Amino acid sequence: MTATTATTATDTAPGGASLGTDPVALHAPVIEWFHHNARDLPWRRPEAGAWGVMVSEFMLQQTPVSRVLPVYEEWMRRWPRPADLAAEPAGEAVRAWGRLGYPRRALRLHGAAAAIAERHGGEVPTDHHQLLALPGVGEYTAAAVASFAYGQRHAVLDTNVRRVFARAVTGTEYPPNATTAAERKLARLLLPDEPETAARWAAATMELGALLCTARTPDCGRCPILEQCAWRRAGAPAHQGPPRRGQTYVGTDRQVRGKLLAVLREMPGPVPRAALDRVWHDPEQRSRALGGLLSDGLIERLPDGRYRLPGSD
DNA sequence: TAACCGTGGTT
DNA sequence: TAACCAAGGTT
Structure with a gap:
């Protein structure tokens, strides 16, 4: 297959930085790698x-x-x-x-x-x-x-693709916290012209990020575009700036909601309030979590005061 | 924009 | 072991 693109090596990445390599040169090796390494999902x-x-x-x-x-x-x-x-x-x-x-x-x-x-x-x-x-x-x-x-031509930007582009093209270890306009523009720039090829490219870049170009320990030795990778060319510099603040989970409303919903999920029918009260010690937080689940429509309260997953009757 | 929304495996 | 990470969306 031919991997054509509307771009040339003279195109510039968002922000003004010049693309280090011809984007077309990335298509064939990545798609070829995908052909041989795609998981049978x-x-x-x-x-x-x-x-x-x-x-x-x-x-x-x-x-x-x-x-x-x-x-x-x-x-x-x-x-x-x-x-x-x-x-x-x-x-x-x-x-x-x-x-x-x-x-x-x-x-x-x-x-x-x-x-x-x-x-x-x-x-x-x-x-x-x-x-x-x-x-x-x-x-x-x-x-x-x-x-x-449907085999259409769209920029598919998930966390894997964003990381692959950040490294291979932009030259940074990780993409920004939230998807930026610059990333969208870059993704469109790199998208092959033909819809079939673009769809293959989307799946291939995603798979590359999932299998080789992983967040923690990338397997660069097996990477089909190692020679062109801007991040590697720059010496694989460590991530700049503050570390990603992962949300703490223990003790949050989310944990309480999870415990409450787990009870209802395991029970075939309606559950009395007392059975829910047992999952968390703090009444105030328990009540807040329960109210949240109700307003989200994840659970419902029956006239007799019991709770259940949303039903039809 | 940033906070919120579950769960479990990995480091 | 605490922190990080996983094919995001909604408000």
Whole structure:
């Protein structure tokens, strides 16, 4: 395949810095590497379809592949089409979500399925703008579905791709905390012209970041673009500036919410308040967490005062 | 923009 | 072991 691009070596990266290498020179080696090293993931198989791609993208938001795999398989077996999921109470989605974390994603995926069933005839929309309008679908997920499921040409900027570009092109160990306009511009600049090639490029750069160009200990010895990597050329300088402030988790409302929801997930039916009161010592924080889950629609309170995952009756 | 939103494996 | 990290989205 030919990896063409609209750019030339004279293009400048956002911020005025000149690209160290011709971006075209990155396409072939990365795509070739992907051809030989891509993981055989279920959502990459043709039978997954656009719905399978969308389900996987929701589950993979901030959750590692290894933990998504079993839940994805069960989810697709149970709800092979968007309409199948839409026909269920939202609580069933939350329950099936299991311990993947960020259970609001389950609620949003259920909402997206309902919107697809109602507004799109049960088919995952191909249009990027229509994808963006679905609950839980942001900039990344819309581009990923359009690219991976439909072979369209979109800049797919996830944490892996951002890190690969930061190193290979920009010459820094890590990308900025939040995605910047400069990164989007760079991603568009590097995007191959042909949609098929662009889609392959998106998947390949993501896989490169996931398998070799990892955050902690990159495996540069096996990197297909080691010779062109701006970060390596610069001597692999250490990250500048303050360290990423990872949010502490122990003792937060999130932990309490997680404990509360775990109780409801494990129980087949409604649960009395007393069973929930047992998961956390501080009544004030417990109450706040419970209220948060209620307002998020992750749980509901019955007239008799018991709680359950959102049902249909 | 920055805080918030789970969970578990790795270093 | 505490901190970091994982195919982000919403407010």
